[in-house]
Amino acid sequence: MAQREAVVxxxxxxxxxxTRRAVISRLGHGPATVGDLAHDFPMTLxxxxxxxxxxxxxxxxxTTKSGRVRTCELDRARLAVVQSWLDEQRxxxxxxxxxxxxxxxxxxxxx
Amino acid sequence: MAQREAVVxxxxxxxxxxTRRAVISRLGHGPATVGDLAHDFPMTLxxxxxxxxxxxxxxxxxTTKSGRVRTCELDRARLAVVQSWLDEQRxxxxxxxxxxxxxxxxxxxxx
Numbered sequence: 770m771a772q773r774e775a776v777v778x779x780x781x782x783x784x785x786x787x788t789r790r791a792v793i794s795r796l797g798h799g800p801a802t803v804g805d806l807a808h809d810f811p812m813t814l815x816x817x818x819x820x821x822x823x824x825x826x827x828x829x830x831x832t833t834k835s836g837r838v839r840t841c842e843l844d845r846a847r848l849a850v851v852q853s854w855l856d857e858q859r860x861x862x863x864x865x866x867x868x869x870x871x872x873x874x875x876x877x878x879x880x
Numbered sequence: 881m882a883q884r885e886a887v888v889x890x891x892x893x894x895x896x897x898x899t900r901r902a903v904i905s906r907l908g909h910g911p912a913t914v915g916d917l918a919h920d921f922p923m924t925l926x927x928x929x930x931x932x933x934x935x936x937x938x939x940x941x942x943t944t945k946s947g948r949v950r951t952c953e954l955d956r957a958r959l960a961v962v963q964s965w966l967d968e969q970r971x972x973x974x975x976x977x978x979x980x981x982x983x984x985x986x987x988x989x990x991x
Contacts, residue, residue, distance in 0.1 A: 777901070778896050778898060781892050781893075782896040785889050787889060790888070790965065794968070797969050797973050797976065799976060851966060855962060857905070858905060858908050858959065861908035861909060865908065865910060
């Protein structure tokens, strides 16, 4: 599998969980510590850390540790792979719609 | 979990596989039979059918059977849940950028 496909797989897997999507949304407001983030979710800290590590492994977030405090930050560039994929699909649909319209126009002009 | 979240989870899971994404891309060009689609992928028909069923279960594609031929068609409305989620994130980032700019402007005017 091409490396890009593996990256896209990973990003979609990471986003296929409501907790991880909520973390992404929260980090859209700005960086936050793992402690502050974990507070918003009804699960143990080890369970929450698994989600943080999944997000970090795919590159959707970056984390930095200062003393005992780990801070998470969103990497919007990684999320852009999802937008790129959607844009690719839209280009295909639009090209198809254009061809269908051309076909209808041609049929009307040369019935 | 809210029903909408479950739908979004399902769509992201369905898209977290390069074969299923390729099927979505192929169906963007127009409907196709399972037989024609399967021909493009190096796997057995039963394996390919699992991917078709996953896509159908999430509502990303619809299938209809006529005699022994099953035809697949893309449902673009379901794919729109991914775009909606991305748009939500972008609104959060833009609101944050606006607030940061306002803060810088205020600081410059009232240092």
